Amino acid sequence: MKNRVFIKGLSSHIGKTVAIAGWVSVRRDQGKMVFFDFRDMTGNVQGVVLTKSPALDAAKEVTVESAVQVGGVINKRPLKNVQADKQNGDIELQIESIEMLSKAQTLPFELGTELNLDTHLDNLPLTLRTQRSRDIFEMQSSILEAYRASLKRQHFTEFEAPALVGGDAEGGAAAFKVEYFKDTVAYLATSPQFYKQIMVGPFERAFTVAKIFRAEKSATTRHLSEATCLDFEMGFIESEREPMAILEKAIQDTVQAVAEQHADIFKRFNTSPPKIPGPPAGGIPILTLAEAHETLGVAPEPDMAPEHERGICEWAKKEKGSDFVFITRFPTAKRAFYTYEDPTEAPLSRGFDLLFRGLEINSGAQRIHDYDSLIGRMNERGLDPEKFAFYLQAFKYGMPPHGGSSTGLERFTARMLEIANVKEATAFPRDMTRIDTRLSE
Amino acid sequence: MKNRVFIKGLSSHIGKTVAIAGWVSVRRDQGKMVFFDFRDMTGNVQGVVLTKSPALDAAKEVTVESAVQVGGVINKRPLKNVQADKQNGDIELQIESIEMLSKAQTLPFELGTELNLDTHLDNLPLTLRTQRSRDIFEMQSSILEAYRASLKRQHFTEFEAPALVGGDAEGGAAAFKVEYFKDTVAYLATSPQFYKQIMVGPFERAFTVAKIFRAEKSATTRHLSEATCLDFEMGFIESEREPMAILEKAIQDTVQAVAEQHADIFKRFNTSPPKIPGPPAGGIPILTLAEAHETLGVAPEPDMAPEHERGICEWAKKEKGSDFVFITRFPTAKRAFYTYEDPTEAPLSRGFDLLFRGLEINSGAQRIHDYDSLIGRMNERGLDPEKFAFYLQAFKYGMPPHGGSSTGLERFTARMLEIANVKEATAFPRDMTRIDTRLSE
Numbered sequence: 001m002k003n004r005v006f007i008k009g010l011s012s013h014i015g016k017t018v019a020i021a022g023w024v025s026v027r028r029d030q031g032k033m034v035f036f037d038f039r040d041m042t043g044n045v046q047g048v049v050l051t052k053s054p055a056l057d058a059a060k061e062v063t064v065e066s067a068v069q070v071g072g073v074i075n076k077r078p079l080k081n082v083q084a085d086k087q088n089g090d091i092e093l094q095i096e097s098i099e100m101l102s103k104a105q106t107l108p109f110e111l112g113t114e115l116n117l118d119t120h121l122d123n124l125p126l127t128l129r130t131q132r133s134r135d136i137f138e139m140q141s142s143i144l145e146a147y148r149a150s151l152k153r154q155h156f157t158e159f160e161a162p163a164l165v166g167g168d169a170e171g172g173a174a175a176f177k178v179e180y181f182k183d184t185v186a187y188l189a190t191s192p193q194f195y196k197q198i199m200v201g202p203f204e205r206a207f208t209v210a211k212i213f214r215a216e217k218s219a220t221t222r223h224l225s226e227a228t229c230l231d232f233e234m235g236f237i238e239s240e241r242e243p244m245a246i247l248e249k250a251i252q253d254t255v256q257a258v259a260e261q262h263a264d265i266f267k268r269f270n271t272s273p274p275k276i277p278g279p280p281a282g283g284i285p286i287l288t289l290a291e292a293h294e295t296l297g298v299a300p301e302p303d304m305a306p307e308h309e310r311g312i313c314e315w316a317k318k319e320k321g322s323d324f325v326f327i328t329r330f331p332t333a334k335r336a337f338y339t340y341e342d343p344t345e346a347p348l349s350r351g352f353d354l355l356f357r358g359l360e361i362n363s364g365a366q367r368i369h370d371y372d373s374l375i376g377r378m379n380e381r382g383l384d385p386e387k388f389a390f391y392l393q394a395f396k397y398g399m400p401p402h403g404g405s406s407t408g409l410e411r412f413t414a415r416m417l418e419i420a421n422v423k424e425a426t427a428f429p430r431d432m433t434r435i436d437t438r439l440s441e
Numbered sequence: 442m443k444n445r446v447f448i449k450g451l452s453s454h455i456g457k458t459v460a461i462a463g464w465v466s467v468r469r470d471q472g473k474m475v476f477f478d479f480r481d482m483t484g485n486v487q488g489v490v491l492t493k494s495p496a497l498d499a500a501k502e503v504t505v506e507s508a509v510q511v512g513g514v515i516n517k518r519p520l521k522n523v524q525a526d527k528q529n530g531d532i533e534l535q536i537e538s539i540e541m542l543s544k545a546q547t548l549p550f551e552l553g554t555e556l557n558l559d560t561h562l563d564n565l566p567l568t569l570r571t572q573r574s575r576d577i578f579e580m581q582s583s584i585l586e587a588y589r590a591s592l593k594r595q596h597f598t599e600f601e602a603p604a605l606v607g608g609d610a611e612g613g614a615a616a617f618k619v620e621y622f623k624d625t626v627a628y629l630a631t632s633p634q635f636y637k638q639i640m641v642g643p644f645e646r647a648f649t650v651a652k653i654f655r656a657e658k659s660a661t662t663r664h665l666s667e668a669t670c671l672d673f674e675m676g677f678i679e680s681e682r683e684p685m686a687i688l689e690k691a692i693q694d695t696v697q698a699v700a701e702q703h704a705d706i707f708k709r710f711n712t713s714p715p716k717i718p719g720p721p722a723g724g725i726p727i728l729t730l731a732e733a734h735e736t737l738g739v740a741p742e743p744d745m746a747p748e749h750e751r752g753i754c755e756w757a758k759k760e761k762g763s764d765f766v767f768i769t770r771f772p773t774a775k776r777a778f779y780t781y782e783d784p785t786e787a788p789l790s791r792g793f794d795l796l797f798r799g800l801e802i803n804s805g806a807q808r809i810h811d812y813d814s815l816i817g818r819m820n821e822r823g824l825d826p827e828k829f830a831f832y833l834q835a836f837k838y839g840m841p842p843h844g845g846s847s848t849g850l851e852r853f854t855a856r857m858l859e860i861a862n863v864k865e866a867t868a869f870p871r872d873m874t875r876i877d878t879r880l881s882e
Contacts, residue, residue, distance in 0.1 A: 067840060067841035128640070141598045141599040145593065158586065160652075201566060203579075205482055213604075236542075370543065398506040401543075427600050427640070432622045432623070
């Protein structure tokens with residue numbers, strides 16, 4: 001809009017007439033005067049319509065959340081009214097004109113009130129405007145940017161993995177069926193795994209930000225039908241330790257970026273940027289699964305129960321000063337079919353999980369790179385190699401030892417701000433009961 | 442891998458023993474000596490196994506595309522053998538050991554031979570390794586990065602739009618059906634349009650890199666069943682000219698970035714970075730649809746035919762020195778239902794297309810922001826507002842005048858390198874006849 005001044009820059013216009021545009025966050029009608037809080041993408045400012053303002057009639061019409069264009073003069077506030085800790089806390093817009101761009105109907109609830117999750121989700125086009133939601137998704141946007149930038153610096157090439165696939169590739173998680181052309185059935189990808197492995201061939205190091213879809217009938221705080229994963233894969237490794245090092249660097253870079261950019265958001269969420277021990281303590285602690293159970297004083301198990309994930313994270317925080325902890329050496333039988341197992345280490349695999357503040361946010365491994373071994377593993381698991389013919393081409397023609405990992409963006413975001421339910425860290429969450437609106441029974 | 446040296450840095454190791462890891466691109470067995478070209482993610486180098494090398498037996502076993510670890514000494518080449526225009530053209534690796542990491546079977550064809558598209562696509566895990574494919578997807582990775590970075594600098598917040606939706610939102614393009622929970626049917630998104638409009642509420646300026654799915658029975662060089670779009674939307678605009686300006690800046694920034702990074706790729710594709718006229722000529726030329734037809738000397742039509750898209754691009758290149766051209770003022774009836782039409786401009790809309798080297802790569806518009814007008818338009822088009830209840834919330838509660846656009850990543854990439862078929866600019870293309878492998882009849 002012509003001559004619009006962004007709210008962030010208003011304090012350099014003291015004494016001058018300006019035009020702003022934005023939403024009405026707050027309206028306080030004191031009869032002779034009307035006070036407003038306005039917001040645009042750069043921030044907030046208070047405005048006042050004085051008794052004799054030509055805008056007084058218009059001000060009476062303005063509702064909360066209306067989109068408006070406002071003209072007026074920027075005044076310094078008297079010292080007693082200055083709010084030093086607030087953006088533009090030392091100025092006020094003395095309003096001379098209000099143009100209604102789009103009048104909001106009466107809100108169904110006051111914006112920012114604590115709502116139950118279903119009401120929040122039923123009203124996302126409105127509730128995403130709250131400070132809390134804007135904080136969450138501003139954080140998520142920064143995580144995406146920082147994570148990708150770190151992988152780029154570590155020489156990874158980004159590619160687009162497909163969402164439509166020909167079969168339920170992993171043979172594990174339930175896949176959604178799609179009616180495709182020629183009466184064929186396609187599926188929604190449960191992982192970009194095969195495609196990132198294939199991309200090791202052209203690029204040696206490849207990453208993708210991909211949608212994954214799981215038809216699991218789970219209604220927990222950690223499950224989504226559609227999620228976003230940050231996946232990478234790299235060639236010419238000696239063990240799972242190399243992808244773990246790449247991942248750790250990406251996590252470190254991301255944490256550093258959001259700590260620098262979003263001190264205010266961490267504060268509003270009553271938490272702080274996660275800690276990773278620096279040298280000489282040496283980064284994210286690594287425990288084998290057996291060590292983790294021993295540390296917790298519980299019986300060995302083939303996997304981590306959710307309460308043990310929480311327990312070992314508490315231990316890592318207290319004893320190692322780390323909000324993250326790696327768990328390695330899960331039994332091969334508990335991992336995806338393509339997970340590498342060194343003969344000297346059987347029946348344990350080269351898989352790993354990364355836990356963050358009580359929750360698994362990442363899973364990775366060294367993979368099988370030898371064609372015959374991979375066929376052997378498929379046969380062991382009752383999988384038909386014929387169905388994997390496309391994928392197997394990569395292994396026929398020289399696949400180096402390789403590995404990688406997959407981070408759940410929504411889980412990472414949720415734990416970053418200590419949000420209990422991953423659905424709140426998903427802009428438009430899909431689950432068993434909902435796609436935007438609730439599914440009818 | 443331990444002590445591995447990346448190929449790019451080999452020239453600083455002259456006279457020293459090094460270990461490299463990578464693929465065998467070329468193998469020339471001269472009986473007493475064997476020559477190799479090796480490649481890793483940083484480049485290419487020539488190696489030679491001399492008659493008395495302990496690696497001679499191993500060298501006889503090595504096949505093209507095998508993944509290998511190679512030890513040897515970096516020698517300067519004699520002056521007469523120097524290839525100045527090639528990476529590492531002044532050095533050679535004198536090989537002393539070869540460790541086979543993964544032996545490639547005999548290739549079905551020589552890598553780099555010109556293949557028909559179906560053969561290329563049938564063998565992607567192999568053919569994506571060609572110089573040509575690596576170039577295309579290196580370019581695509583850079584486009585993604587530069588485009589997002591430009592939007593970030595222009596104050597846009599990135600978000601994740603969903604791929605699973607409750608209905609065929611646009612009411613136009615055919616949507617794929619998904620078997621969802623509770624015997625309900627979901628659809629694959631044909632556009633992130635509604636979600637980015639909703640995101641104007643929280644962020645004023647929002648963008649997403651999203652997958653879109655079209656069940657159109659089209660088998661042209663420009664159609665895909667699954668494509669990636671670069672979508673943005675912004676609030677508080679006066680007309681479509683503001684999103685056009687944002688888009689032009691993003692395109693300019695992207696072109697500048699890839700021109701700087703990929704001179705070699707443009708050269709290999711026998712093309713050059715696209716031109717956008719600088720000041721004072723003033724950027725990408727803008728023609729109304731009527732002006733475009735007049736310029737071409739053809740009868741007015743309500744849309745651009747593919748041959749006219751090509752014609753007007755030729756005109757823009759020749760007369761304006763621009764590889765891009767904007768077309769505006771399409772009839773409202775030809776555009777999506779949410780397209781804004783100013784009463785003084787009816788029956789023309791505030792929609793626009795961006796053409797690039799003969800092909801439409803982007804479509805955008807100012808949108809309807811007024812709730813009642815939007816309901817009115819839905820009714821005119823025979824759409825049931827009840828089905829859009831979730832989306833309509835955004836308009837009930839103060840939606841400013843807004844607009845945005847959507848760029849097809851694969852089309853943008855294809856035209857950047859003047860590739861005839863958009864499928865070649867898609868890592869794993871899906872169409873009527875194929876998901877990785879060909880669909881059975």
